[in-house]
Amino acid sequence: AQKVTQAQTEISVVxxxxxxxxCVYETRDTTYYLFWYKQPPSGxxxxxxxxxxxxxxxxxxxxxxxxxxxxxxxxxxxxTASQVVDSAVYFCALSERGYGQNFVFGPGTRLSVLP
Amino acid sequence: xxxxxxxxxxQVLKTxxxxxxxCAQDMNHEYMSWYRQDPGMGLRLIHYSVGAGITDQGEVxxxxxxxxxxxxxxxxRLLSAAPSQTSVYFCxxxxxxxxxxxxxxxxxxxxxxx
Numbered sequence: 167a168q169k170v171t172q173a174q175t176e177i178s179v180v181x182x183x184x185x186x187x188x189c190v191y192e193t194r195d196t197t198y199y200l201f202w203y204k205q206p207p208s209g210x211x212x213x214x215x216x217x218x219x220x221x222x223x224x225x226x227x228x229x230x231x232x233x234x235x236x237x238x239x240x241x242x243x244x245x246t247a248s249q250v251v252d253s254a255v256y257f258c259a260l261s262e263r264g265y266g267q268n269f270v271f272g273p274g275t276r277l278s279v280l281p
Numbered sequence: 282x283x284x285x286x287x288x289x290x291x292q293v294l295k296t297x298x299x300x301x302x303x304c305a306q307d308m309n310h311e312y313m314s315w316y317r318q319d320p321g322m323g324l325r326l327i328h329y330s331v332g333a334g335i336t337d338q339g340e341v342x343x344x345x346x347x348x349x350x351x352x353x354x355x356x357x358r359l360l361s362a363a364p365s366q367t368s369v370y371f372c373x374x375x376x377x378x379x380x381x382x383x384x385x386x387x388x389x390x391x392x393x394x395x
Contacts, residue, residue, distance in 0.1 A: 210389065259384075271325075273321055273322055
């Protein structure tokens with residue numbers, strides 16, 4: 167069965183600090199996809215990144231970076247030089263192979279960036 | 282670009298009332314789903330559909346019905362609302378054929394059952 171764990175329920179940092187959000191997943195499939203979504207205070211869910219299980223290259227997008235390690239089943243998300251606008255709930259999600267397979271979401275990590 | 286549209290955004294219901302949350306997408310996605318979001322539990326799948334005329338249950342289907350008569354629409358019906366159904370509901374869609382395609386969410390519907 168697939169499962170996503172985000173052990174950090176809430177994190178508070180001061181603006182300009184770096185912060186890493188942890189995501190650990192479980193799956194029996196060899197082909198799967200991992201995602202991060204952001205939910206700002208306004209409530210909508212915003213797609214951030216998708217990574218397939220065959221691509222372990224780390225990815226950087228501006229102040230955001232993602233570290234995918236199959237050996238530890240982790241897909242961690244780092245925000246560099248955090249800003250107040252980064253305050254949100256962040257969800258990690260897993261989708262296994264096969265059309266119709268559904269997404270499994272982690273419980274989310276609430277990030278508060280203080281000025 | 283409309284994407285996934287949900288209505289209503291806010292609703293208060295009395296216990297025992299029924300209602301329908303509407304969801305429409307204009308991206309010609311065959312896969313649509315409904316999730317509910319509760320504090321500390323992330324998003325949990327209620328029902329999903331892989332195409333018109335096909336629906337299936339997710340993790341938490343009890344108390345909800347769905348139908349998919351067209352590719353565009355996927356309404357969620359609460360048959361007899363209960364306080365336990367107080368939640369935020371998200372409709373989502375994604376493309377068929379390419380596993381792992383990004384899932385697109387509606388803006389959410391905040392439902393309170395009193």
